[in-house]
Amino acid sequence: MSIKRPRISPIAWGIAPAALLFVLFFILPFGVMALLSVLSGNPVSNPNVTFTWRHYNRLFDSDLYFDALVATMRIGAVTTVISLLIGYPLAHWMARMRSRLGHAALLMAVIAPLLTGIVVRTFAWMTLLSDRGVINTTLQWLGFAPLPLMYNEFGVIVGLVHIYVPFMVLTLVGVIGRIDRTLEEAASGLGAGRFRTFLEVTLPLSLPGILAGSLLVFALAISAYVTPVVLGGNNVLTLPMLIYQQVSASFNLGFAGALGVVLLAVSLALVFAYNAVLGRLTGERQIA
Amino acid sequence: MSKRFGGAHAAYLTLNGAIVAFLLLPIAIVLVFALNPTPYIAFPPVGVTLRWFVKFFSSPEFMNALWLSIYVAVIVVILSTVIGALCALAIARGNLPGFRLLTTVFLSPLMLPAILTGLALFQLFMLAGLGRPVWGLVVGHTLVAVPYVLRTTLAVLQNFDRRVEEAAAMLGASPSRVFFEVTLPLIRPGVIAGGIFAFIVSFDQLPISLFLVVPSGETLPVVLLNYIRFDLDGAIAAASMVSIVLALTAVLLLERIIGLRAYVRL
């Protein structure tokens, strides 16, 4: 038996400003870009353009670009999982911290990395991870062999995790903080140990935050450019790196557009699927 | 039993301490750069100097960029929190169809490399003959800031106990009173978290700004990127430290004035 859908309430109008912003400044320009991806040139400066599929053909012709897509998704997924594992304990601590000063200090510690700026922060990681960087010089001083921490996917993931853990933490903190403590107290009152309470009460209740945080981090990680370029060297090729190259060095706006369309389509599909699976777990069908 | 409790708690604290150290390590490096006298970035440091800060503060290009970045970021925070919160409420409470589709769609600007968004916006403005006004920059930043506010506010709304609202209604409060005096305060932590993101995202935004800034109207990240292509010295580290200190001061002030902490748990 299907439940009759409730009437759309007037508060639905709240979506209007966001919708307007998106239609005008995202969907429209994105449409322009998608259009460019099927044209042979830029009609603004070159009136003799024709429709063509050659940009998409090029994409599917060579396995280089498919590999880049796979690498992008893989790096995104790994970054998300690690950010979650690292971010959750910190968010839990922050949400449960009683001291106001301690909470403020943690908040600042979490936000500070984001404020260094993408350019400087990546240079800082280079200084830490490179072959003659801080970590390797320390290792050698201690008598160990140096490790290849950079110019590979490891370095890229470390750099990305570092940037995105704060996003995960801040998303989770609000949700965990709002979990009703009495529920946890009730569980332990009924004899559950701390770990079991966590596993069966806190964790499920924080699932909306986990969902929101992981979606956010995944979306950001798959569109990252500066970090993979600087920390991956030539050994890591992601789709954003390809797109940047095409826009700023090869000037193939059509091909860049095609890459963008594919990246967005695949990501939207993945996100939608993830959203659906985890959404079912939280029972958010009936959130209204 | 208490020993096991103590052990688990110690492990918990150690783990979190290590995470915080991981987060702060690069900042320590940046601080070292900013104070290191050598005119290039190196480790180990050879001394302490303030000349990079002096260089930063006495450069009109850096200072203008700093003020523009702050100005744009503040406007973006206001716009994106309002737009994002309204959108979250609409999606969560408006009984609109396609909840998951809507949230995915509004998340999409983040999935597309910002260089494409920047280029597409630039092309649009040029086609419309608008040039590159500052409000264009604000719009571009707001576009990528709204998804954050939306996600964090939605996450809080999903954990909501509707019974508080129902109780207020049963006690005789009108729907609008329930909204303003119960709902809004309860979603504040989500909106504030989103607002913090919005500020950071706008302040640190690079690819979209690259396309939408005008000569002598450049934001700090653009100026820093250009600087670093041609000069590699401590001034960029000094710029970084100043940004951090400024923003943290703002957070601290905010904390003192409205007590952020109180909004995380209720």
Add this chain to the structure above:
Amino acid sequence: MTKWTFSRRTFLQGTAAAAATIAAPAVHAQTPVLKTTAWGGKWGEVLKGQVIPAFEKEHKCKVETDSAFPYYPKLQATPKNAPLYDVLHTNTSEQWQAVVEGLVEPKLSAKDIPNLADLYPYATSDKICGVSAFTSAIGFGYRTDKGLSEPKSWKDLADPKFAGARGSYIIPVNSLGQMHLMMLGKIYGKGLTDLDAAYKALEQLKPIKMYDFTGGMEKALLSAEVNIGVLHDSGIYRYDGQNQPIAFAAPSEGVLSLEQVWNITPGTKMRELANQYINFILSPDVQKTLCEAVWYSPSNKKVKLGANYDAKLYNTEAKVAQLIQVDWKWYNERKDDIDARVTRILRG
């Protein structure tokens, strides 16, 4: 307390002030604006701090410089009759991309830019569209404290003792990297256009660290992350006087030319001013100021640099003859294929 009296004098002063205020925007609106591009860093400081104010004063105009690279996509996104820039300053490879699309002029007129007559031939050769106002020589930067002798040949980069300690550039995005690839074709094969030989040579260079701009290479050399890397002389000489254990080596097979090229957009409404600006950049005084600031070599024959600059830079007919210019038109036509091939070679 004196009472303020409304005297005729005050009235006249007030009216004059009001008139001036109303007229000022009108006067300001008539000041012509020249839109151009400029790199940042030290170059930008000197250009915007000294060179441009002098030009603005002399020609009663305003010059706006865009420092947010990349320039080409922005230029391409604006209509040809209302281009984003009047004067485009960028590297040769980008100028060639632009001229193929009709976004910049193929050649500049010596009638409109008198200083063109005083330049070395390479500055207006057929490998350049527009004019090369400055150049640097691409060779090797290397560390002097690792017991290495000065590299004499481009082939030295492949020396096994440099494995894992040599550097070049991400070829799809960096023109030094692209020029190095072409050079590999010349050294190991039949010439600058022998891509097969170049690809083979590139394979032999692995492992090699790749950077996306020269600043990254400079940092790598300074921190001993690499001991030898492809770099232009300006990238080493700018640390002159700081006692860094790095030096520049010009390989015997010749150095490549990294040109700074100025050009005009066909649709510009400020053609006369644009020509004057380029002429200004080519004048001996301005050339001297900028060269000595960032260690570029000037293209005007009449420039007299300081002694220590003269010793190292390419400032005579004989020295300038050693600069190798590449065929960017040829390269750009094949760029996509080259990029794909190179990425495959280096990624595996």
